Amino acid sequence: MMEPKYQNLVEYFRAQMRKDPDMASAVAAIRTLLEFLKRDKGETILGLRESLKWATDCLTGEDSSVAVSSGGELFLRFISLTSLEHQDLSRCKKVMEERGELFLEKISMSRTKVAKLCHTFIKDGAKILTHSYSRVVLRVLEKAAAEKKRFSVYVTESQPDSAGRQMAEALRKLNVPVTVVLDAAVGYVLEKVDLVIVGAEGVVESGGIINKIGTYQMAVCSKAHNKPFYVVAESFKFVRLYPLNQQDVPDKFKYKADTLKTVQNLSEEHPMIDYTPPSLITLLFTDLGVLTPSAVSDELIKLYL
Amino acid sequence: MNEEELVEYFRAQMRKDPDMASAVAAIRTLLEFLKRDKGETILGLRESLKWATDCLTGEDSSVAVSSGGELFLRFISLTSLEHQDLSRCKKVMEERGELFLEKISMSRTKVAKLCHTFIKDGAKILTHSYSRVVLRVLEKAAAEKKRFSVYVTESQPDSAGRQMAEALRKLNVPVTVVLDAAVGYVLEKVDLVIVGAEGVVESGGIINKIGTYQMAVCSKAHNKPFYVVAESFKFVRLYPLNQQDVPDKFKYKADTLKTVQNLSEEHPMIDYTPPSLITLLFTDLGVLTPSAVSDELIKLYL
Numbered sequence: 001m002m003e004p005k006y007q008n009l010v011e012y013f014r015a016q017m018r019k020d021p022d023m024a025s026a027v028a029a030i031r032t033l034l035e036f037l038k039r040d041k042g043e044t045i046l047g048l049r050e051s052l053k054w055a056t057d058c059l060t061g062e063d064s065s066v067a068v069s070s071g072g073e074l075f076l077r078f079i080s081l082t083s084l085e086h087q088d089l090s091r092c093k094k095v096m097e098e099r100g101e102l103f104l105e106k107i108s109m110s111r112t113k114v115a116k117l118c119h120t121f122i123k124d125g126a127k128i129l130t131h132s133y134s135r136v137v138l139r140v141l142e143k144a145a146a147e148k149k150r151f152s153v154y155v156t157e158s159q160p161d162s163a164g165r166q167m168a169e170a171l172r173k174l175n176v177p178v179t180v181v182l183d184a185a186v187g188y189v190l191e192k193v194d195l196v197i198v199g200a201e202g203v204v205e206s207g208g209i210i211n212k213i214g215t216y217q218m219a220v221c222s223k224a225h226n227k228p229f230y231v232v233a234e235s236f237k238f239v240r241l242y243p244l245n246q247q248d249v250p251d252k253f254k255y256k257a258d259t260l261k262t263v264q265n266l267s268e269e270h271p272m273i274d275y276t277p278p279s280l281i282t283l284l285f286t287d288l289g290v291l292t293p294s295a296v297s298d299e300l301i302k303l304y305l
Numbered sequence: 306m307n308e309e310e311l312v313e314y315f316r317a318q319m320r321k322d323p324d325m326a327s328a329v330a331a332i333r334t335l336l337e338f339l340k341r342d343k344g345e346t347i348l349g350l351r352e353s354l355k356w357a358t359d360c361l362t363g364e365d366s367s368v369a370v371s372s373g374g375e376l377f378l379r380f381i382s383l384t385s386l387e388h389q390d391l392s393r394c395k396k397v398m399e400e401r402g403e404l405f406l407e408k409i410s411m412s413r414t415k416v417a418k419l420c421h422t423f424i425k426d427g428a429k430i431l432t433h434s435y436s437r438v439v440l441r442v443l444e445k446a447a448a449e450k451k452r453f454s455v456y457v458t459e460s461q462p463d464s465a466g467r468q469m470a471e472a473l474r475k476l477n478v479p480v481t482v483v484l485d486a487a488v489g490y491v492l493e494k495v496d497l498v499i500v501g502a503e504g505v506v507e508s509g510g511i512i513n514k515i516g517t518y519q520m521a522v523c524s525k526a527h528n529k530p531f532y533v534v535a536e537s538f539k540f541v542r543l544y545p546l547n548q549q550d551v552p553d554k555f556k557y558k559a560d561t562l563k564t565v566q567n568l569s570e571e572h573p574m575i576d577y578t579p580p581s582l583i584t585l586l587f588t589d590l591g592v593l594t595p596s597a598v599s600d601e602l603i604k605l606y607l
Contacts, residue, residue: 184516214486
């Protein structure tokens with residue numbers, strides 16, 4: 001009974017990802033959950049919520065990024081945040097579906113909102129340093145380029161998957177002068193740049209971020225060189241975690257989903273993400289506004305209330 | 306001895322003993338060049354030796370070859386050359402050259418002897434890329450029956466860290482290779498950081514494989530001691546104030562400098578670590594703080 005449902009779920013999720021590679025994996029996950037909600041044949045609200053939680057866990061097993069997990073939880077909270085005192089189950093479901101569509105619509109606009117807020121911080125002639133491949137940062141730089149600003153970008157190569165090269169390719173298409181630097185060359189190149197912009201895979205309760213490995217040392221070096229360190233993230237990435245150091249981040253986020261399933265001894269594996277404490281971040285640009293790290297906890301609590 | 310023979314002898318020396326520092330091979334080559342030189346004047350001899358050093362720097366662009374060659378020349382000339390006979394002067398210079406070579410062959414052992422006591426039992430050490438000096442230090446510590454584990458950075462673009470990991474596994478030291486990007490991640494787990502140096506500059510800072518600078522910044526942020534191990538022939542007369550000040554001839558490999566037009570497209574191979582981030586330097590002249598390095602350097606070059 002469970003197997004075909006699981007297969008369908010994962011298949012739909014993958015199809016969504018393939019259809020639009022520019023879409024955040026969390027958005028694809030939320031579409032999948034909405035579809036799952038529409039097709040669900042449960043008889044009780046409680047059963048429905050349990051099924052949705054189960055579906056979110058399945059998707060986290062497929063794509064282990066923090067945003068899928070937080071996005072799924074926020075989706076569930078949002079659709080339940082309404083009066084469900086109807087007599088008819090199908091009416092309740094309809095209300096939930098409508099709210100689900102509303103949620104999806106809101107988050108599809110979030111990247112544009114973030115870009116609109118952030119591009120003004122990029123001055124003409126700026127040299128920007130960014131880390132690995134982030135679609136949000138790409139959107140911000142697209143907007144800045146569209147506003148006829150001249151800037152050049154340094155991207156880290158970002159091992160082990162060399163995602164930075166993908167970012168460099170995308171930036172070359174925008175006719176932005178881009179240089180790929182080694183992960184080891186971040187300290188070397190920081191004296192030349194004016195500002196640092198990175199994306200985030202997750203934003204934690206303290207105002208810190210979880211992002212591709214290498215972000216933390218970029219933040220430490222930026223602080224040492226007194227360069228502003230900006231983070232761009234959509235609000236569905238706000239997650240209920242409070243890590244105090246690198247060890248506190250749960251293993252399920254640190255490694256790719258297939259690594260977690262196949263590998264026995266995780267200490268041999270390269271972690272894919274690290275945690276950057278809020279003290280190193282200057283500002284976070286989200287669709288809820290431009291926030292300082294301390295303001296993030298307030299916004300996060302409001303989201304999850 | 307013309308340029309080809311010089312370079313060939315240098316390469317033969319490097320091949321014969323891969324464990325030898327390239328600067329030591331360069332000094333052996335210069336000594337051989339001195340022996341075979343057919344010049345008629347002392348001044349001509351010095352000019353030839355300078356030319357030979359430049360040739361070798363064109364072959365292997367590391368800072369140590371350049372500084373080693375200069376220190377060799379200074380050392381052998383630092384004697385009374387008031388003899389009547391040119392051949393007698395040359396003999397004196399050759400003897401001093403042999404003495405210099407002998408001293409520097411012992412330097413790595415001296416450094417290891419000084420440094421290994423700083424590695425406590427159960428320590429977790431972080432190191433960067435492949436350094437034969439650091440390897441010697443860790444060998445000595447392992448020989449003293451200390452238990453420690455090592456994290457090595459992979460050190461792109463040539464993955465030299467993997468070579469270091471191999472060598473450490475042969476010593477039965479538990480070693481983990483980490484990504485260059487994972488230095489900040491792993492620093493909370495380690496107790497101390499030990500790196501080698503390609504050159505030690507006048508300010509007390511070091512020039513080393515790219516990635517050393519950010520390792521030093523992160524160590525400072527985590528309050529971990531950052532130790533440098535270097536032999537004294539690596540002391541070089543440079544005073545960079547930032548990364549840009551390091552001359553291009555040291556930043557890239559020798560063949561890159563010859564072939565590539567636009568150096569801004571190339572990945573630099575080294576970076577400069579300022580003295581404020583270094584805790585102690587272990588050299589064959591003793592254990593020095595970065596501020597003491599300038600004194601020692603001036604004494605060497607006087």
